[in-house]
Amino acid sequence: MTKTFNYSNPVEIVFGNGRIGELNRYTKDKKVLLITSHGFRERGIIDKLGETNQFEYILDNVRPNPTLSQLNYQYETIKNVDFDLIVALGGGSVMDTAKVLSLQTKGWEYTEDLIKYASGKVADDKITPIIGVPTTAGSGSELTPWATVWDDANRKKYSLHLKNLWFKTCICDPEMTYSIPMNITIQSGLDALSHALESIWNINANPITRQYAVSAAKRIIVTLPKLIRYNNDSFYRQEMMFASMQAALAFSNTQTSIAHAMSYYMTLERGIPHGIASSFTLPAIADAVKGRSEEVDNDLLDIFGEAPSNVLRGMLNEIGVSHRYGDYGIDEEDWNKIEESLSLTNRTQNSIVKFRQVLDCLKSSSN
Ligand SMILES: [Fe+2]
Incomplete structure (x- = not known):
C-alpha cells in the first residue's frame, strides 16, 4: 500500500x-x-x-x-x-x-x-x-x-x-436518468466503468481512489447488463448512479489513463461516441497490465476474479458492444495516428503500460 x-x-x-x-x-x-x-x-x-x-x-x-x-x-x-x-x-x-x-x-x-x-x-x-x-x-x-x-x-x-x-x-x-435512451445509458455506463478501471491502472492511484474504483467497477459489471432488461428499474438506476459517483470520486483524483488517451482520436476522427471509444479497449488493457503491479493485479482479481479480460469481453458482448477494433473501422493507419495523438494528452503518462503493449493485446484479441 x-x-x-x-x-x-x-x-x-x-x-x-x-x-x-x-x-x-x-x-x-x-x-x-x-x-x-x-x-x-x-x-x-x-x-x-x-x-x-x-x-x-x-x-x-x-x-x-x-x-x-x-x-x-x-x-x-x-x-x-x-x-x-x-x-x-x-x-x-x-x-x-x-x-x-x-x-x-x-x-x-x-x-x-x-x-x-x-x-x-x-x-x-x-x-x-x-x-x-x-x-x-x-x-x-x-x-x-x-x-x-x-x-x-x-x-x-x-x-x-x-x-x-x-x-x-x-x-x-x-x-433524472429514467428518460434517457438505452444507447446513452450503455455509453454512459461504460464511460463510468472506464473511469473506474483507468483510475486503477494509473500511477496516481492511492488507497482511497482504489476503494472507490473497485467498488464502482463491481457494481457496474453487475448492473449495466440488468438495465438492458429492466430499463427504469428503480434499484438498478440507483446502483448505476451510485457507481458513476464512486468512479468519479476515484478518477477526480487520479485523472483517466491510456483508454481515454487513445479514445480522443477515435471520437474526433471516427465519430465513435466517447463511452464506447473509451471502453472497447478495456479488455486488452486488462491483459496488458497483468503482472506489472501487485496492487493492480489484486484490484482486478477483486473485481473480476481470475480472468478480468474474459469477464469484460463477456459483459461487452452481453450489452451488444464489440471489443474488436475492426468493427469500428479502425485500421493500421489509424493506430499510427492514435500513437501520434497520445503526445497531445497528459492522460497517456498516467498509464502503467505503454501504448504498444496495449496494441499487441488488442491485435491478438481482435483476430
Ligand atoms: Fe470518460
Whole structure:
C-alpha cells in the first residue's frame, strides 16, 4: 500500500431519488442561468423545474462534445445576462459547457485563449458557482475540476483544468436518468466503468481512489447488463448512479489513463461516441497490465476474479458492444495516428503500460 498520499474532493453530494425537489434550496434568492439541452425542455422537465425555481435565462442548446465555436456562440448569447449561479442539467457535455461559461461570464472573452492559457490563472472570484444535476450515470464531470472541449476547426481536443473549477454542489437524483435512451445509458455506463478501471491502472492511484474504483467497477459489471432488461428499474438506476459517483470520486483524483488517451482520436476522427471509444479497449488493457503491479493485479482479481479480460469481453458482448477494433473501422493507419495523438494528452503518462503493449493485446484479441 502507498504510505503517503493526498485526496481531495470539495463538491457537496446530494444523492437519492426525488432529491431534485431540493434544487430550490440553492436557487432561492439567486439569479440563475440554467444550462441544458433541447431534450429536457421538450420532455417538460424544464417547465416542471420552473414551478419551484426561477431562472433568469435558459440556455438549452448544448450539443454532444462541446466545440470552441459552439462555446463562443453560447457566450455571445449570455454575456449580457445578469446571473450569479449556474445550474447545469444534463450529461457530461452540459457539465463541461457550464464550466467553460462559468469562466467566460466573468470576463474571459475568447474561448480558445481561455482553454490554452487559463490553467492556474483564474481566481475563485472569477468563477460563477455551479450546481450540477447529472441526467446520465457516467461522465462524472459534476465531480471533477476539468472540462473537455473540442476544436472542430483544427481537429484537436483540449482539457481545461483548473483547481478551482469544482462545482459547489451536485444533485445526483437517479430518477433524472429514467428518460434517457438505452444507447446513452450503455455509453454512459461504460464511460463510468472506464473511469473506474483507468483510475486503477494509473500511477496516481492511492488507497482511497482504489476503494472507490473497485467498488464502482463491481457494481457496474453487475448492473449495466440488468438495465438492458429492466430499463427504469428503480434499484438498478440507483446502483448505476451510485457507481458513476464512486468512479468519479476515484478518477477526480487520479485523472483517466491510456483508454481515454487513445479514445480522443477515435471520437474526433471516427465519430465513435466517447463511452464506447473509451471502453472497447478495456479488455486488452486488462491483459496488458497483468503482472506489472501487485496492487493492480489484486484490484482486478477483486473485481473480476481470475480472468478480468474474459469477464469484460463477456459483459461487452452481453450489452451488444464489440471489443474488436475492426468493427469500428479502425485500421493500421489509424493506430499510427492514435500513437501520434497520445503526445497531445497528459492522460497517456498516467498509464502503467505503454501504448504498444496495449496494441499487441488488442491485435491478438481482435483476430
Ligand atoms: Fe470518460
